Amino acid sequence: MIHVENVVKRYKEVIALDHFTFNAEKNEIIGLLGPNGCGKTTAINCMLSLLTFDSGEIKLFGKPVNPNDNDIKRRIGVVPQELALFDKLNVYENIDFFCGLYVTDKTKRKQLVEEAIQFVDLDKYRSFMPKKLSGGLKRRLNIACGIAHQPELIFLDEPTVAVDAQSRNFMIEGIKRMRENGATIVYTTHYLDEAEELCDRHVIMDNGKSVAQGTLTELQNSMTTEGSLKINFVETEEAVNAVLKKYPSISRIEKKNDNFYITFISSDEKLSDFLKFIDEEGLTYTELTSEKPSLSDIFLELTGKELRD
């Protein structure tokens, strides 16, 4: 469905996409993840032919992208990061207008607009102007405008940003339904728990490159750390830290609530060796759980913890 190979995009000295490569199969949700400025939106804009790129190849539906290929465009839906609505058109008219850019048949369009309104549950608000809608409702309208024509391939660029948990959950369920209806979705977000729940595969980007991609299990298996231990110690934080620092193969120690999360450098680390060590050091624990790294752990491991611009 999507084939992106070695795409390079430069803005003068800045390389926005650095030999970026990824593929997406029909009917899957691909999470395009990465810190701010890593090139996610640039990648989407290149796939949509909005941006030129310096080298590499992008194919959608098996055909190279071309800004004049309306047959390909007709099969694509776009939900941009920013709200792209008309203030002077009401909910129904906004959806109808953008749907009309793809579907000229009036009867069919009317049916599609109704379906889109039901899909984002905006029926009560169909005659409302966008400025009368809450942030979450505007986001839902923004999605409806991009998917009303029922495209096969949908680009959703941070659609849930700045919405409440209820609206977010509603949107996530809606996106799952789109996949069930046969759509392929490229999804960018900063909410990694959301991506973990929603996406079939993930592409983690940093500095314009794809630094890792695969299913969550594949990413977990590819990590140097097998996982982390969650331990509840009886001793004070200072005492525990002083002891754990002596253990050579620990890469990270985090304290959350009453628990310590300990990550090891090597996946070959034996739990029995570590338990023997803390026993010898005189630490007492009340609870111990072994955890696989979350998408967030993997993301931070790959992209680092330092703050980005």
Added chain:
Amino acid sequence: MELFRLAIITLKINARDFGFWFWMVIYPLLLATMFVITTQNITGSDSLDDITIGVEDENNYYTILSEIEILEVEILNKEEARTALENEEITAFIDTDGDMIVASSGLDETIVSSIVNNIHQVIESDVGFQHYDFEQSYVDTQDYSAHPEVVMFFSLLGMLSFYSLFSVMEFLTKLQPNLSHQGARFYASPTNKSQILISNVMASVFMGLLANGMLIIFLMIVYQGALFDQLFTTLLLILVGNITGAGLGLILGVLPVKNEGFKTTIGILVTLFFAFSGGLAGPFLRQAVIENFPLLHRFNPIGQLTDTMYQINYMANYDNYLPTIILLLIIFVISVIIAIVALRGQQYDSL
């Protein structure tokens, strides 16, 4: 069919925009009302009170001047005249040789000067005074200086014709991904961009005509139709003016500036400049432009529109009608070419 759907949506967007109603309807009507009020003072009856002038004793002009209705003539010697002029008791003094002396310049002085010049011409032409009827007007048309408000009204109509540029500019800015959020949606869609543009131009021209129509109706009510002797051909000119305005909107729309306020300011300044130099600031500035910057006047679209509207309605003169339409259409075509060239690069280097 799609053209009309898009045009109707543009009409809806404009009709719900207060900015449209203010700039296209309220603002021109306010200006027109202001012109009506202020220019009434220029041509009103107050300024046509009798003008008192002095003539030298035994002056040959006395008889003629005394017959003119608006003049009140006193016989004064030069000394008395000087004092009377200084005290503003008389407007002008005409000596035995027909030379006119004034203490200041103004409308009354201009009227007296014009009469005295007429008398000079009669004398030079050797026609006996007894054969000259000063009440009879042989000139069929009236001149600009006699009707300054007329030039201003036509200029206002000309300026308003060009206001179609704002709607086109705003929509075209929204059409481009590097200038607006909606632009990404437009460019990612299979819709023909020129179709969207044409529909927007159609809608904007229609809205422009509507706004012009309201102003014309207002002026027809105020002047009982006196301004528009040739209404149909005037409307045709206004239609072409709106089309040209839409063309200028295309150029402003493709300017790579995100700030719509900045583009609107440019639009307002350009139209105001053309309108002011074309007659909106009164016939005197217009005359100064014609004398000092003839090329500017020749290619000032609003100035030409103003002149032609005046000429066809007040002088039944169609000499400039076709050239003005051609000039406006040339500006439109050039604008479209510039916009299309700018829009042809449908992919962007950066967004």
